Amino acid sequence: MIDLHGFGxxxxxxxxxxxxxxxxxxxxxxxxxxxxxxxxxxxxKALQWIANAYTTIIRGIPELLTVxxxxxxxxxxxxxxxxxxxxxxxxxxxxxxxxVTALGLTFGAYATEVxxxxxxxxxxxxxxxxxxxxxGNVRKFYRIILPQVxxxxxxxxxxxxxxxxxxxxxxxxxxxxxxxxxxSIAVSSTKEPFLFYSAAACMYLILTIISMVAxxxxxxxxxxxxxxx
Amino acid sequence: MxxxxxxxxxxxxxxxxxxxxxxxxxxxxxxAIFALPIALARISSSPFVRVFPFLYIFFFRGTPLLVQIxxxxxxxxxxxxxxxxxxxxxxxxxxxxxxxxFTLNTSxxxxxIFRGAIQAIPVGEVEACKVVGMTRFQMYRRVLLPRAxxxxxxxxxxxxxxxxxxxxxASTITLLDLTGMARTIIxxxxxxxxxxxxxxxxxxxxxxxxxxxxxxxxxxxxRYLGPIVIKVPEKG
Numbered sequence: 001m002i003d004l005h006g007f008g009x010x011x012x013x014x015x016x017x018x019x020x021x022x023x024x025x026x027x028x029x030x031x032x033x034x035x036x037x038x039x040x041x042x043x044x045k046a047l048q049w050i051a052n053a054y055t056t057i058i059r060g061i062p063e064l065l066t067v068x069x070x071x072x073x074x075x076x077x078x079x080x081x082x083x084x085x086x087x088x089x090x091x092x093x094x095x096x097x098x099x100v101t102a103l104g105l106t107f108g109a110y111a112t113e114v115x116x117x118x119x120x121x122x123x124x125x126x127x128x129x130x131x132x133x134x135x136g137n138v139r140k141f142y143r144i145i146l147p148q149v150x151x152x153x154x155x156x157x158x159x160x161x162x163x164x165x166x167x168x169x170x171x172x173x174x175x176x177x178x179x180x181x182x183x184s185i186a187v188s189s190t191k192e193p194f195l196f197y198s199a200a201a202c203m204y205l206i207l208t209i210i211s212m213v214a215x216x217x218x219x220x221x222x223x224x225x226x227x228x229x
Numbered sequence: 230m231x232x233x234x235x236x237x238x239x240x241x242x243x244x245x246x247x248x249x250x251x252x253x254x255x256x257x258x259x260x261a262i263f264a265l266p267i268a269l270a271r272i273s274s275s276p277f278v279r280v281f282p283f284l285y286i287f288f289f290r291g292t293p294l295l296v297q298i299x300x301x302x303x304x305x306x307x308x309x310x311x312x313x314x315x316x317x318x319x320x321x322x323x324x325x326x327x328x329x330x331f332t333l334n335t336s337x338x339x340x341x342i343f344r345g346a347i348q349a350i351p352v353g354e355v356e357a358c359k360v361v362g363m364t365r366f367q368m369y370r371r372v373l374l375p376r377a378x379x380x381x382x383x384x385x386x387x388x389x390x391x392x393x394x395x396x397x398x399a400s401t402i403t404l405l406d407l408t409g410m411a412r413t414i415i416x417x418x419x420x421x422x423x424x425x426x427x428x429x430x431x432x433x434x435x436x437x438x439x440x441x442x443x444x445x446x447x448x449x450x451x452r453y454l455g456p457i458v459i460k461v462p463e464k465g
Binding site: 056057060061062063064065068069072073076077162166167168169170172173180183184187191192193194195197198200201204205208209 | 287288291292293294295296297299300303304305306307308390393394395396397398400401408411412415421422425426428429432433436437
């Protein structure tokens with residue numbers, strides 16, 4: 001049996017943090033993605049411009065750099081904003097918050113494109129039918145648009161979640177106690193890098209497999225009303 | 230914001246960008262060379278041949294690149310055998326470790342792209358080759374691979390951009406690539422926002438150049454198609 005020198009528990013605790021980080025970023029990213037897609041499809045030029053700048057910049061710079069900018073940069077930005085309101089105490093952003101912000105922004109930028117494609121694929125006739133039935137904008141969105149967008153966006157979002165899950169490892173660089181950092185801590189005290197990084201790799205693989213299975217079932221459930229062609 | 234810091238350290242950032250470019254170009258070229266046999270083995274009709282590329286691709290696509298770099302750079306030194314072997318002078322250098330990890334990683338992704346492209350070619354063309362009396366090798370060299378090259382371009386351009394972004398991880402094993410250089414400068418000047426933003430702009434410029442080059446190559450490669458656009462499913 002593989003001997004983890006009692007660090008197995010620590011690695012599992014790291015896995016919990018990794019999963020928490022992934023889900024928190026997922027929620028932030030989904031909201032940003034829907035907002036971004038709506039902005040890109042809106043008729044207001046300024047909103048389109050902001051959404052385009054957001055996706056171009058975030059998708060063009062490395063995720064690691066985003067994490068570093070948020071972790072080291074947000075503190076000074078927040079403090080200068082706070083000083084405008086007369087708040088002079090020191091503000092610090094923890095690695096978890098910085099990670100959720102950075103990964104959420106990244107996920108949101110890619111999800112914007114996925115949602116935009118899904119929103120655009122809903123025929124105009126359905127919008128008109130909803131309006132003809134007397135639905136308001138909000139009701140139309142919840143009853144007609146969202147269920148279909150969900151079904152069409154799921155495969156793309158599933159892929160993005162797998163990418164997000166792997167990107168969580170980057171937050172260990174700024175000191176979040178996730179799987180990677182727990183593994184590094186174990187390595188520095190046991191001097192067995194191959195063993196612990198392999199264990200970390202296995203844990204990520206298991207998380208990946210679980211997510212793949214979950215996404216598969218969600219896709220099945222979301223498209224239960226659709227005949228396979 | 231202090232722009233003077235950016236200006237005075239800009240040459241050093243460019244030095245970092247040069248290391249980044251070397252990392253990306255070397256691993257992309259090596260990755261493509263490895264990817265082709267992996268892709269061909271992946272579509273083999275024998276399940277025993279298929280299972281190895283499947284596991285290889287599954288491992289490298291299912292684990293974070295950071296883990297893979299650490300496995301190569303720190304992991305290899307756990308074994309005395311490796312330390313005494315002829316490979317040690319290479320495995321000791323962070324640059325070559327980064328190249329090894331990036332190459333393995335990108336070859337797995339690229340193999341999947343190649344496989345998708347080869348399988349996207351209509352069966353009729355394969356049948357036509359057989360009717361004309363081409364051997365398997367001729368069919369691949371004359372028809373399937375050139376066709377696949379045209380189909381592969383958009384997805385392959387994406388992969389290069391992803392590799393460019395992934396190369397920032399080289400900074401975690403002490404390499405002074407663009408991100409590593411930025412972190413070193415910041416440790417001295419304490420101006421994270423200005424320097425990281427400047428690094429971000431350089432990354433953006435590099436990826437825009439890559440995108441522009443690929444647009445041109447795509448236009449040329451697929452010129453026989455006229456204005457038709459080939460759609461390749463985006464990869465995750």
